[in-house]
Amino acid sequence: MKAEIIAVGTELLLGQIVNTNAQYLSQELAALGIDVYFQTVVGDNMNRLAEAVRTASGRADVLIFTGGIGPTQDDLTKEVLAEVLGRTLYIDSEAMANVDRFFQGRGVPMTENNRRQALAIEGGTPLPNETGLAVGNALFVDGKFYVVLPGPPKEMKPMFEHQAKPWILEHVLTGEMPIYSRMLKFAGIGESALETKLLDLIEAQSDPTVAPYAKEGEVTIRVSTKAASELDAAVKLDAMEREIAARLPEYLYANVDEPIEKTILDLMASRGLTLSAAESCTGGLLMEMFTALPGSSAVFAGGIVCYSNEMKEKLLNVPHDLLEGDGAPGAVSAETAKVLAEQVRLTVGTDIGLSITGVAGPAHSERKPVGLVYIAISRRGSDTAVFELNLKGNRETIRMRAAKTLLYRLWRALQGG
Amino acid sequence: MKAEIIAVGTELLLGQIVNTNAQYLSQELAALGIDVYFQTVVGDNMNRLAEAVRTASGRADVLIFTGGIGPTQDDLTKEVLAEVLGRTLYIDSEAMANVDRFFQGRGVPMTENNRRQALAIEGGTPLPNETGLAVGNALFVDGKFYVVLPGPPKEMKPMFEHQAKPWILEHVLTGEMPIYSRMLKFAGIGESALETKLLDLIEAQSDPTVAPYAKEGEVTIRVSTKAASELDAAVKLDAMEREIAARLPEYLYANVDEPIEKTILDLMASRGLTLSAAESCTGGLLMEMFTALPGSSAVFAGGIVCYSNEMKEKLLNVPHDLLEGDGAPGAVSAETAKVLAEQVRLTVGTDIGLSITGVAGPAHSERKPVGLVYIAISRRGSDTAVFELNLKGNRETIRMRAAKTLLYRLWRALQGG
Structure with a gap:
């Protein structure tokens, strides 16, 4: 055909x-x-x-x-x-x-x-x-x-x-055995690193076939097989999925074509957990990703875009000494990220609070390099986790990667990882 | 050729x-x-x-x-x-x-x-x-x-x-003249209504030629001419731009290829005005559009994603009576949109405050139909303007159209329109 x-x-x-x-x-x-x-x-x-x-x-x-x-x-x-x-x-x-x-x-x-x-x-x-x-x-x-x-x-x-x-x-496809596919979705790993781990399966063109599938800002593996029925296909697809999952357990977040924020929302909804966020350099991008999903209100309560230092102080109680003055860590720091995540959690009143603060570029800020971003996850009754990221790319790429990395870290935290 | x-x-x-x-x-x-x-x-x-x-x-x-x-x-x-x-x-x-x-x-x-x-x-x-x-x-x-x-x-x-x-x-090009183009950008008007207004120019295939150009969520007209020099081209392009602007003065926001939020930021920066936003159903989308632009921090200070009613009360002082109870207007109402825009302006401390509250779907809310959205613009020293929108489409489309309509209304307000 x-x-x-x-x-x-x-x-x-x-x-x-x-x-x-x-x-x-x-x-x-x-x-x-x-x-x-x-x-x-x-x-x-x-x-x-x-x-x-x-x-x-x-x-x-x-x-x-x-x-x-x-x-x-x-x-x-x-x-x-x-x-x-x-x-x-x-x-x-x-x-x-x-x-x-x-x-x-x-x-x-x-x-x-x-x-x-x-x-x-x-x-x-x-x-x-x-x-x-x-x-x-x-x-x-x-x-x-x-x-x-x-x-x-x-x-x-x-x-x-x-x-x-x-x-x-x-x-069009009458009489031919239909193709059944399954999308395996990965986060926290780059396309080439993923491909290296699966190169033998990709090159063998085995049944099911294994193919990397490039999609904006995501890494996906498509596993496909021709089969007479969905059940026959499922047996073959399940076996291949297990093989791949065994090689990459900490990155495979779903076996359906959904973004990681959907996986996170479902996981949190099933546990009755609620979420809030404080965003500086991403300016609403992370919250937009959650609220784009139908039903997100069951988990996501809201948050604050604290673009200016004044907003960080006024709405999220970040101490002035942390933000400004000689030797202050500044807005782009692990200390500020930690306070933002904790304070947004308390202010909004949720189980988990997230934060992102960094330099998205194109200009430097606080004499810190473009691409330096801090993300934090605050959970009721746990120590706040803070991660320093050094991201490459233009403003758009840095913002997207910062949000995606935080989502990956949140998913891992929910896994207990 | x-x-x-x-x-x-x-x-x-x-x-x-x-x-x-x-x-x-x-x-x-x-x-x-x-x-x-x-x-x-x-x-x-x-x-x-x-x-x-x-x-x-x-x-x-x-x-x-x-x-x-x-x-x-x-x-x-x-x-x-x-x-x-x-x-x-x-x-x-x-x-x-x-x-x-x-x-x-x-x-x-x-x-x-x-x-x-x-x-x-x-x-x-x-x-x-x-x-x-x-x-x-x-x-x-x-x-x-x-x-x-x-x-x-x-x-x-x-x-x-x-x-x-x-x-x-x-x-190949012995003696031919190069083509010069200009993009005219429109907001607040659909592609077919725009074309109807310019049909004679489009069909005449005049010099310069006038062609509509569909781009996601935007309406653009491309005006092109062949000319011996950039200066010769500019004379012809200017005349055609004036003709088109005279027909559609309230919709033509730029003669360079930029989104309307860029036009708004430049306009507000030149007047020293600052901006904040309170978003309910759009969940950060509007703020994300502003902060995606380099240099937006000069105008945009921050804002609040008030997804839940509790957030609206706690962070933006929306009276409880407005949100809940028999006969209350509810979260999706002109009254709430007005309070949100005014309160976010006062809370963040900016010259202008924007708000969006509505039903993005797929489920109804407060027994109000999917697509019903209220947007508001609060300016220091002016009456707050509130608009009721009845939007069609899926969740993504309704959210995008709500944000785009508010941007158009803000641009008009800045024009004094």
């Missing part, structure tokens, strides 16, 4: 955005056992898009389109595909109702061009859009499979995962 | 890496006034690569290749291109000397396959590799231009900048 991924959008050809959709879909299709032979990017131009469709139809069995299904005049993917295939377009009533609801909810009139987002191709299956307005489409014409997805990754990914992938499994 | 960028490498088709080279080259070619009509990715396969070369030769004037020129057996770009063009390959002596020096310097024997990195196509110009071993190539055959570059960005970029670009300027 050969596939081609066609991204539609002049913004890609101008280099304004990078085609991360192609990477995501390539990984997903590889996991399904479908080989991607070409990735193509074409602009919002009727003739050239039609040419790309014809070229791809001649050399692939499965054509996956991303982009060009929004409301504007240069969103042409469905029109062109319908024309090349000799099909007509219609307004999908469910998708149209979704568009109408959106504008009613905002209390603004819907402009006519938004109707385009509800267009679908005759004889195909509309793919609902959970996170946006443009409906997707899947169809089978003259022995070829066509799947049309939105361009924005936050719409494309859920539509692929919940709509397109089940359609592909049902219509 | 039409160009196609062809990336060669199975690792791209497996989704192991993302094709950032295509973005870089697209930007560089656009700046040179060369239109990229297609980007193609093909694997390390002789037949499919030959097919890609023939397809591209049929529709582009300039073909730029990246990747497939390393030492291994599956590095095939030069071999296949030579074969399609009916040319022979030879070992470039300078490139070979570079390879030899590298191995001598490391004191390790050179394996025979490394000679492949010095291969060049007869009748072309070898392009030296400053940061690696594989030599590039540029040639003109039957009215078409071919440029072969390495795959690793740290080799590709210097080779493009120092070798390929001068070759293109000399051989």
Whole structure:
């Protein structure tokens, strides 16, 4: 089964955005056992898009389109595909109702061009859009499979995962043994160190196969096998998971695709523990990660972004002598991190209090180097644990790594490690 | 002048890496006034690569290749291109000397396959590799231009900048004018409403051209023109910017590619104003957006994530009667938003205090619907402004839209609007 991924959008050809959709879909299709032979990017131009469709139809069995299904005049993917295939377009009533609801909810009139987002191709299956307005489409014409997805990754990914992938499994991959995968999630270890520990398994291309899977700010191993049933697959996947877990017990935090903050929330909720945080250099990033999760309020009560020294003194009782003056440890110090974690725990009234204070850059602070960060974990009835980090990277990377390292340390602390 | 960028490498088709080279080259070619009509990715396969070369030769004037020129057996770009063009390959002596020096310097024997990195196509110009071993190539055959570059960005970029670009300027661009662009950034208006207001300009394909450009959570218009100099371009871009600004004065916040929080920070810094925030349903997202910006500490002092009602009472003095009890407005109410914004301003001691409280979902809260959010702006010496929002989408979208709407309202307030 050969596939081609066609991204539609002049913004890609101008280099304004990078085609991360192609990477995501390539990984997903590889996991399904479908080989991607070409990735193509074409602009919002009727003739050239039609040419790309014809070229791809001649050399692939499965054509996956991303982009060009929004409301504007240069969103042409469905029109062109319908024309090349000799099909007509219609307004999908469910998708149209979704568009109408959106504008009613905002209390603004819907402009006519938004109707385009509800267009679908005759004889195909509309793919609902959970996170946006443009409906997707899947169809089978003259022995070829066509799947049309939105361009924005936050719409494309859920539509692929919940709509397109089940359609592909049902219509494209009939008779083939499906591939079952399990994601093993790691924290506190780098990708290359992880790979070194598992190199024999990766290179053997054994059954199940073991493949590192790069994702932003995370290290993941995908274990995959073809099997007749989920139960058959589970037996093989369990065995491989045990083998990997035995080699890396202190880093493997989950065997489902979830961030470590989710694992931590579930663990804390099951024990009835509550959490608060005081953030300086990360400025809310850590709390944002927790509160992004549905149901986080059962564990996470709140916290304080103490960006200025004044805030540290006023709201978190950090002694002035600790922050300023000759020989004072300063805001970026183990001492301050400790007080922040303890005080936020007491002030908010939770079982655990976290803190982060450091120099995220680009400028130095308190004559301390960019990348120096202190993190602390205060637990009711325990000594406060403080860690000094020396992180590399730009401001964004340092902030993200500081938050991720604290999450890893908290997870280890909850494990009793 | 039409160009196609062809990336060669199975690792791209497996989704192991993302094709950032295509973005870089697209930007560089656009700046040179060369239109990229297609980007193609093909694997390390002789037949499919030959097919890609023939397809591209049929529709582009300039073909730029990246990747497939390393030492291994599956590095095939030069071999296949030579074969399609009916040319022979030879070992470039300078490139070979570079390879030899590298191995001598490391004191390790050179394996025979490394000679492949010095291969060049007869009748072309070898392009030296400053940061690696594989030599590039540029040639003109039957009215078409071919440029072969390495795959690793740290080799590709210097080779493009120092070798390929001068070759293109000399051989490809005889007398053409470069393209100059300006990004106009909008907030508080959707993409389709914006387009409706500018449809005549977009459709006229006038000079400068006006194109909407979708980016996650933002609306941008790109204005572009070909001109002999930056000054000539500026005159034309200024006129078009004035025309667009006159139509949408209350939404155009910047004419450089920056997020609205950057515009706000600069505006507040120039007036010596300081900022704090109290976040409930957004849980730190808004503060994270500000503190992600270098230099934000001059304006942003800190704030409070008051996720629980207890936090709202304890740290921000929200009266208990407002939050709970029969007939109380509740945490998600205009009244509470107002108190939160005023109290965080007073508690932190800033000129402006912001607040967000709402139901991000997926579950209802206080019997209020998912998407109901109140935002408030408290300014020293002014009445507090409160806005009720009814947002659609999932938890992530509702949180992001709540934060973005508050940023837009703050920007308007600073404009006196």
